[in-house]
Amino acid sequence: MASDQDLVVETVRDILSSHEPFALTADTAWDAGLWADLAEAGLTGVGLPEEAGGSGGELADAVAVVRTLAAGAGAVPVAEQLLAAGPALLAADLDLPDPAEPLTLAIAGAVHAEPSDDGDGPGRWTLTGTATDVAWAGVARHVAVLAQPPEGIEGAVLALVDAEELATSDARNLAGEPRGSLVLGGTAASGALLTAAQAGEVRARYALARAVQLAAALEQVLAWTVQYAGERHQFGRPLGRFQAVQMELAEMAGEVTAVTALVDAAVQTLDRDEDVVLAAAAAKVRAGAAVEVVARLAHQVHGAIGFTQEHRLHHLTRRLWSWRDEAGSELTWSQVLGVGLLAQGGDGLWPALTRVV
């Protein structure tokens, strides 16, 4: 990203340097200390406007924070808060919770919203059902839930739920990050009715947030692998001097560079207020596709030590393997992209491709 973000990146790196990544478990489901330091520095509100309680700054600043934390395997819900749930609430004219309190987004499962008159004024809803695969369930204090609208109404309801009293299930992704369910039993919440297009945009922004994380983690895995190939000696020379290993590293670099180029371009469509759905779909699918190659070759080059929790590599490869199918699976977004590109018919593919990013 541009050098305007260097200061933000340095600040996040400074904070990260005193918080080593650790293997997440049910008991230590996130890095509360890291979150506290980030919140104190105002970094959990970057890119969210000051008048809404955020720290201000550009979208590019928020992306830089998310990228740096993803590359550092920071176990905190910053991508959800800064790039997905926060912007979704603001776009729906809903109040943003205090950025010092972790916020996440729930888009899967079956949650129904009914309008309610609970005496707290207009825009109140009652939510019933189970939200599944909720990132940071049990950790996030607030959850923006994308729920099905009352029968006969098109679109979706976006509601902000206080998660403190909710029952959560303990499920985690391949890296141990919390991905449980939230049970909503007539939970009262403020919310807003979204059109189908607006709901689609909420999902797309979430996918793009994951794509940004994927791109950053892929870059870091490549850097670690190049570094390791330079340091590890076998047969009297560094691994990186072997042509077979060079071919593998070059293949990884090709994948990573392609992902970065597309994810950067997709983020720019967001900045230009263009239709983000197909750009986000493409970025997410492309980033996810690179995971297979990059993680496989990174582990191959690292050898057995990379296959253990003693080495840092797993902090990112386990996340990569999960992130590629989160915020909408690779299959889902591939189909969204395929259908979207053919919206103008079978002859319209090329014009559609040249408009995506």
Next chain:
Amino acid sequence: MSSSLTLAPAPPSEAAEEVRTQVRGFLADELAAGTFTTHVDTWLSGVDPAFSRKLGERGWLGMTWPKRYGGHERSAMERYAVTEELLAAGAPVAAHWIADRQSGPNLLRYGTEAQRQAILPRIAAGECYFVIGMSEPDSGSDLASIRTRAARNADGDWVVNGAKVWTSNAHHSHYAITLVRTGPPGEGPRGKHQGLTQLLVDLSLPGIAINPIRILDGGHHFNEVVFEDVVVPGDMLLGEEGAGWHQVTAELAFERSGPERFLSTYPLLAEFGRRACDTGDRAQLATLGRLSARLLALRQLSLRIAAALDRGELPDIPAALVKDVGTTFEADVADEIRRVVEVTPSLDSPDPLGRALAEAQLHAPGYTLRGGTNEILRGIVARGLGLR
């Protein structure tokens, strides 16, 4: 990541979008008039001088060159849009492709004023075609091992002996920029890069034989060009005597980064898009999405290189990377599609998808060989990573 691999994002270009619309309209008209039919890999196989002249008339060749040489002083981003539209339509662009892409820019960098004035306006008009005289029967990836020789005679002319291969469309072309050995190699591992020279060889000269080499589908695009005591006028030296290796390296940055390195099989993808639209099959739509995501990433990489060329840079390492990733994609298009469609590849198929698949399959081995094998390219990328 290593800064030698990454380039800044390309700024949006309104001028490029404008010319893109014009080219798209032109191609729709030509297709409707039946002046060409869409094929796969037409920058190798689609020779049509009349079509090339039409592009020249519209100012779509030599686009970035100075006006005094028949060029149009437009940006590399605009040229990118034009070439991309032509490739996506599977238009017959092979006649002028090499001349417009790399021989012209090579002449601009290294040619004499007389050479530029004599040749560049004709390339820009779509009337003068070039072949690449690099590979030889015994020299492929190890280009510096070439054996074609040139020596000065008493008149100061060059006498050339040897043979070049894989010279695409030499039988339709006017010139070959020919890499020859004019002096002995130096000492050390890079010594063989010394003593190489580029000559501008008129293919109608006495002593030149052009013999066809047919590729897998029976098509005649490749040739062997044999030089037997060919006397090349002394003023047809290109650039500096002995600087051939350096000049070739610069030429390859243009050769390796363009959209033809990932769009050779686009007409197949377009045909598949029509099929997926008709069937609504979810597996086909997902495959279309996956392939399209790869293509969109490649476009961004290639656009970044076009923007770098506009900044006056010569990004040879990113160009190698684009060509590696892009040509791998070109071959994958055929494989991914055949996994999700009931289709039999045949050049005689009544189904346009079957025909496109056959063309793409039979041309597939070439994608990752021409312009530098992917192994060579990955070696260049590894150098960019600081590994060698």
